Amino acid sequence: MYELFSKVSVWMIPAIIVFIPLYAALRRKQPVYETFVEGAKDGFGTAISIIPPLVGMMVAISMFRASGAMEMMLSAVRPAFDYLGIPSEVLPLGILRPLTGAGSLAFTADLIQTYGPDSMIGRIASTIQGSTDTTFYVLTVYFGAVAVRRTRYALKVGLFSDIVGFFAAIFICMYIFR
Amino acid sequence: MVNWIWLFFIVISVVVAAFNGKIDTVTQAAFEGAKSGVTVSFGLISIMVFWLGMMRIAEDAGLLAKLAKALRPIVRWLFPDIPKDHPALGYIMSNLSANLFGLGNAATPMGIKAMQELQKLNPDKDTATPAMCTLLALNTSSITIVPTTLIAIRMNYGSANPAEIIGTTLAATFVATAAAIAADRWYRRRSQTPPSSPQLHHATKPITPASHTSGGGEVV
Numbered sequence: 001m002y003e004l005f006s007k008v009s010v011w012m013i014p015a016i017i018v019f020i021p022l023y024a025a026l027r028r029k030q031p032v033y034e035t036f037v038e039g040a041k042d043g044f045g046t047a048i049s050i051i052p053p054l055v056g057m058m059v060a061i062s063m064f065r066a067s068g069a070m071e072m073m074l075s076a077v078r079p080a081f082d083y084l085g086i087p088s089e090v091l092p093l094g095i096l097r098p099l100t101g102a103g104s105l106a107f108t109a110d111l112i113q114t115y116g117p118d119s120m121i122g123r124i125a126s127t128i129q130g131s132t133d134t135t136f137y138v139l140t141v142y143f144g145a146v147a148v149r150r151t152r153y154a155l156k157v158g159l160f161s162d163i164v165g166f167f168a169a170i171f172i173c174m175y176i177f178r
Numbered sequence: 179m180v181n182w183i184w185l186f187f188i189v190i191s192v193v194v195a196a197f198n199g200k201i202d203t204v205t206q207a208a209f210e211g212a213k214s215g216v217t218v219s220f221g222l223i224s225i226m227v228f229w230l231g232m233m234r235i236a237e238d239a240g241l242l243a244k245l246a247k248a249l250r251p252i253v254r255w256l257f258p259d260i261p262k263d264h265p266a267l268g269y270i271m272s273n274l275s276a277n278l279f280g281l282g283n284a285a286t287p288m289g290i291k292a293m294q295e296l297q298k299l300n301p302d303k304d305t306a307t308p309a310m311c312t313l314l315a316l317n318t319s320s321i322t323i324v325p326t327t328l329i330a331i332r333m334n335y336g337s338a339n340p341a342e343i344i345g346t347t348l349a350a351t352f353v354a355t356a357a358a359i360a361a362d363r364w365y366r367r368r369s370q371t372p373p374s375s376p377q378l379h380h381a382t383k384p385i386t387p388a389s390h391t392s393g394g395g396e397v398v
Contacts (some may be wrong), residue, residue: 028223028239034250035234035238039237043227043229048223066204082179116335117340123342130327130350130351142313143293152306153365162316169346
């Protein structure tokens with residue numbers, strides 16, 4: 001099954017890259033190269049316009065991680081995890097996952113290396129890492145690109161679903177891999 | 179809320195670092211963060227330029243409209259405010275499909291393009307529209323069918339069954355996405371009801387209107 005999936009995901013991008021221009025050229029008689037260049041023009045400006053919000057957000061997140069504030073906050077909730085029988089080694093992922101994609105991936109890889117990929121910790125960490133995206137990054141980039149300043153409830157919704165996803169991942173793994 | 183969280187991160191970091199004698203580290207981390215912000219944006223340039231070019235071809239050829247048409251029931255339900263046949267719908271659907279199939283570097287440009295299309299419909303350019311918030315909610319919880327990166331890592335460390343997390347990941351991402359859609363709906367309805375008696379109305383609802391502290395991590 002996985003073989004099939006990995007085959008599909010390897011072929012997906014090249015298939016899209018061939019299909020779109022081919023369809024446009026044959027069925028719609030489009031000047032495909034010129035259209036490509038025309039559309040691509042916006043890419044540079046958009047990527048550059050994301051720099052200020054992204055720098056602002058990454059500075060704050062980087063400071064937060066380096067200061068040891070995260071460990072302090074976690075030590076407060078650790079006893080509750082021990083009480084529920086949840087391996088508290090995965091706890092930092094709950095905070096790292098919405099903040100930094102690269103950081104939480106590195107942390108997950110570290111847990112997998114330390115405890116083994118087929119341990120409960122390794123499985124839970126893999127599931128958490130795979131099941132949600134980096135909320136702060138998505139929010140910063142998407143709203144940054146259109147210069148929307150008031151993001152209303154978007155962050156609350158993102159963080160709420162992160163929390164739900166975090167606990168769902170833990171309980172689903174603990175149930176499935178008992 | 180973003181303003182408060184940002185301030186919270188910076189203040190708490192400096193205070194905690196002062197206590198731990200890590201002030202140097204935090205200063206260094208601040209500038210490393212700034213640097214990685216620029217690096218990430220620069221990394222986005224090539225991806226943005228490439229996919230926006232591709233997507234323009236797809237849009238002009240009517241492929242995006244076809245995609246949006248094929249998924250119309252879902253679209254109407256998730257994004258009731260977007261006019262039928264608006265180009266934003268095609269970009270939104272391509273963004274969601276790219277997420278679904280784990281095409282990470284294609285998903286971001288399409289999502290940004292969708293935001294730009296949504297911004298054209300926005301009467302108040304400074305403030306997010308409900309449709310933008312829904313798109314954000316779907317992207318932060320991102321349904322992915324196969325978490326390829328993680329399977330590769332598990333394989334690397336000699337897992338007996340690297341793909342065994344597909345099922346649990348799918349279940350967890352499904353729950354997270356359902357929670358995101360539900361919360362988004364709730365906030366959307368709340369923001370659209372006239373401000374007659376908000377307190378009475380929503381006092382018993384499950385999600386609290388959350389002050390700035392709720393996102394900081396205490397709940398985890």
